[in-house]
Amino acid sequence: MKKHNFSAGPCILPQEVLKKASEAVVNFNNLDLSLVEISHRSKDFVSVMENARALALEHLGLQNKGYQALFLQGGASTEFLMVAYNLLQDKAAYLNTGTWSSKAIKEAGLFGEVVEIASSKDQNFNYIPKGYTIPTDIDYFHCTSNNTIFGTQLNTFPETSAPLICDMSSDIFSRQLDFSKFDLIYAGAQKNMGPAGTTLVVVKEDILGKVSRTIPSMLDYKVHIGKDSMFNTPAVFPVYVSMLTLEWLKEKGGITAIEKINNQKATLLYTEIDRNPLFKGFVATKEDRSKMNATFNLVDEAHKETFDKLWTEAGINGLNGHRSVGGYRASMYNALPLESVQVLVDVMQELERGA
Numbered sequence: 353m354k355k356h357n358f359s360a361g362p363c364i365l366p367q368e369v370l371k372k373a374s375e376a377v378v379n380f381n382n383l384d385l386s387l388v389e390i391s392h393r394s395k396d397f398v399s400v401m402e403n404a405r406a407l408a409l410e411h412l413g414l415q416n417k418g419y420q421a422l423f424l425q426g427g428a429s430t431e432f433l434m435v436a437y438n439l440l441q442d443k444a445a446y447l448n449t450g451t452w453s454s455k456a457i458k459e460a461g462l463f464g465e466v467v468e469i470a471s472s473k474d475q476n477f478n479y480i481p482k483g484y485t486i487p488t489d490i491d492y493f494h495c496t497s498n499n500t501i502f503g504t505q506l507n508t509f510p511e512t513s514a515p516l517i518c519d520m521s522s523d524i525f526s527r528q529l530d531f532s533k534f535d536l537i538y539a540g541a542q543k544n545m546g547p548a549g550t551t552l553v554v555v556k557e558d559i560l561g562k563v564s565r566t567i568p569s570m571l572d573y574k575v576h577i578g579k580d581s582m583f584n585t586p587a588v589f590p591v592y593v594s595m596l597t598l599e600w601l602k603e604k605g606g607i608t609a610i611e612k613i614n615n616q617k618a619t620l621l622y623t624e625i626d627r628n629p630l631f632k633g634f635v636a637t638k639e640d641r642s643k644m645n646a647t648f649n650l651v652d653e654a655h656k657e658t659f660d661k662l663w664t665e666a667g668i669n670g671l672n673g674h675r676s677v678g679g680y681r682a683s684m685y686n687a688l689p690l691e692s693v694q695v696l697v698d699v700m701q702e703l704e705r706g707a
């Protein structure tokens with residue numbers, strides 16, 4: 353029996369995907385060679401890259417709309433600076449909703465003026481700021497759709513005439529949005545897509561080429577687009593597993609189908625957090641709660657030892673909260689079955705019965 357894996361990332365991936373991936377490590381496409389020992393220029397791997405890029409755009413409904421999908425390296429953290437390198441000429445506006453937004457703001461500051469238009473730092477990022485005004489004289493607006501550490505999520509995105517850039521690392525492919533509103537989306541693979549080591553960047557081509565600075569080749573989105581995401585040796589294994597996960601998602605009925613299950617999982621857990629007198633949610637405003645990462649605490653820390661023992665014995669993994677929040681964080685990414693959330697809820701009820 354596998355663990356009920358609530359890890360925040362790297363995190364649970366579909367079992368079918370892991371099985372296929374492990375087979376490809378030994379013998380890929382019946383070539384009698386491993387996926388990781390063939391040339392990335394071989395036709396077998398080139399078709400993996402093409403398929404992965406096409407599937408990403410297909411899931412987001414962005415085919416034939418002027419977007420390109422790239423599988424790059426350096427994690428989402430490299431996109432913090434690449435976005436600014438490629439797009440920040442004078443001034444950019446950022447919404448600060450957590451640790452990752454703050455890091456993106458810091459990197460962008462190396463390239464131009466950065467306006468933090470709103471922040472929830474005053475309350476340890478336990479809500480999403482609202483009612484702010486986005487300036488019009490900006491090169492782009494940047495936000496983080498899901499705050500992995502604090503467990504908040506943007507449910508609406510602001511209207512702006514400037515290019516809309518979004519770090520979707522921890523909720524990409526989990527819910528239906530009008531993705532054509534975004535001009536650039538990036539996401540590290542290691543949540544809803546695959547193993548760490550590649551980052552998906554989906555960019556509308558016409559926003560590029562407008563800054564006057566010289567961009568080093570590896571950091572230039574146009575260079576990667578010009579080389580079909582194969583400017584240098586791509587992360588072959590993470591890209592392959594991402595392709596398998598995107599195929600898995602398609603078989604499941606795509607984002608619309610997985611969103612229904614994600615909603616069920618989130619409702620099941622948050623209902624228990626709100627009902628059970630031993631627990632309280634971390635996020636101040638219910639409408640800002642993340643459906644991917646639920647953060648919660650014990651009302652009375654005296655129950656900690658018993659609760660930790662109960663969930664560990666129930667085969668649950670990865671429930672400890674991030675050090676900047678404390679308490680617990682249940683990450684419920686696409687591949688986590690509803691049954692695992694039920695096991696967690698059962699354990700919470702067992703704690704209540706024994707208290």
Ligand code: PMP
Pocket residue numbers: 361426427428429430452496498499500501519520521522540541
């Ligand atoms: N943005 C978000 C929302 C994240 O959750 C993370 C990592 N957990 C990052 C950025 C940083 O990603 P990476 O470690 O791939 O650089």
